[in-house]
Amino acid sequence: MFDYVSLVKKLDLMNLWNMIKFWLTRIEFIYEVENNDYKEFVRKDKIFLIFQLLCYLIDRRNPNVIYELNLSNFPSYEDPEFPCPNEIPNISHIFARIDQISFSGDVFIEDIFLNNLSQICMNITDIRLNKLIKESDFFDYEYLINLIHKQKNLTTLIGVDEEVLNEISEIYLLKLSRLFIEFTFEEVNLDGVSRCKNLQHLMIDAKFDQTDFKIWKNFFSNTQMNDLETFILLCNTSIIYEVPPFIRTTHNNLRVFHCFITKDYQLINHENIRILFETIATSCYNLLSFLFTIYSEEIINDLKIILISCEKLQELILHCEGFRTCGHLSILGKIIPSNLKILNINNMIYCKNDLHNLLTGCYENGIRNLVLDLTDTEFGGNYSSLLEILELFIGNGTLLKGNLP
Secondary structure, three states: OOOOHHHOOEEEHHHHHHHHHHHHHHHHHHHHHHOOOOOOOOOHHHHHHHHHHHHHHHHHHOOOOEEEEEHHHOOOOOOOOOOOHHHOHHHHHHHOOEEEEEEOOOOOOOHHHHHHHHHHOOOOOEEEEOHHHHHOOOOOHHHHHHHHHOOOOOOEEEEEOHHHHOOOOHHHHOOOOEEEEEOOOOOOOOHHHHOOOOOOEEEEEOOOOOOOHHHHHHHHHHOOOOOOOEEEEEEEHHHHOOOHHHHHOOOOOOOEEEEEEEEOHHHOOHHHHHHHHHHHHHHOOOOOEEEEEEOOHHHHHHHHHHHHHOOOOOEEEEEEOOOEOOOOOHHHHOOOOOOOOEEEEEOOEEOHHHHHHHHHHHHHOOOOOEEEEOOOOEEOOOHHHHHHHHHHHHHOOOEOOOOOO
16 A cells, blocks of 8 residues: 655644544434434544544654644634644644644634643744734734744744734844735834844735835835845835835845835836836846836836846746837847746737747847746737747747747
8 A cells, every 4th residue: 555644744734633524524424314313513522533543643654744734724613623732642742843833714713722832832933824814803913922932943924914023022033034024004113024134035015005105214224134035025106216225235145026016106206216226236146036017118128227237037027007018028138138937928918029029039148948928918919920929939949838828
């Protein structure tokens, strides 16, 4: 018999519990219907016994399994409850090895359960929240912060907001290497983010933020993250203008810069964007992936500032907003670096000659096996012409096979 358990790398304990419950429900339903004795719920002790036995057997057969706990499917009060770790001392060491915990959905999680987790689970490296759990009336941030303060190796926080971050002790913030934080309509407090000085990956979602730009200016001017490799920013125009001083502090360590401008792009100041591009060109020689919102011919022309300097670039993602690229897209073909592997042209309207000239430039620059993604784009011409162009450049090796829509 094939040993599947030995191949398991990660196991979500909540999913295991729910699968056992589903299996037992099906079996008991069949049995009870046949015997005219249907009961609505499976008894908790049966699930509990099988769950404990499977955890023991899996751990014994494969001691290298990484355990996760996704509380998005936390049983509601009328269902059999997922056990607190202290209820199963025989496998408490498994709970102690939980590496990632996710909180999501409008679910009810008892305080005693979260408190018990914080007493046993001290080796979590990754904690994740989504918007629904943050808006839930059943979720108490106090227990989350307590859980964070009990961790020895926490490196990742995803989906938190400044309310949580500002309550975390600095000793734990300095250990973080990955932070994804969301800001809402209210005036924000950026002190918590600025204290995460050793981050390698930072995503800031401020697309709905209405904070005075001076607060963002102060943050980007006075915050240093020398080890930062990934910076993803969803924002309005007033925030992006303040980013250049922050980029300079990364000292050529930045590998990924993604900026998605979500509103007011029609009013953007081109000179400020040029300053941003010039900063990236001089401070991000090692850039591998670049995403930006395209809204004018000037932005396409100014892309050469980055593309000429960042010769290691492998992924270029362009998202167009309210701008027809016909006659302008071909500019890119002359300046795309030879290392480029992925070109994503998103939400654009382009012409036959534009696309042909773009790919011709890629070919002449020595680009081969390029993955071209034309997501949500509209081809301004005959569809068969598009296929002809793609087939031509697949044939000469510019495009990777499989790029046909």
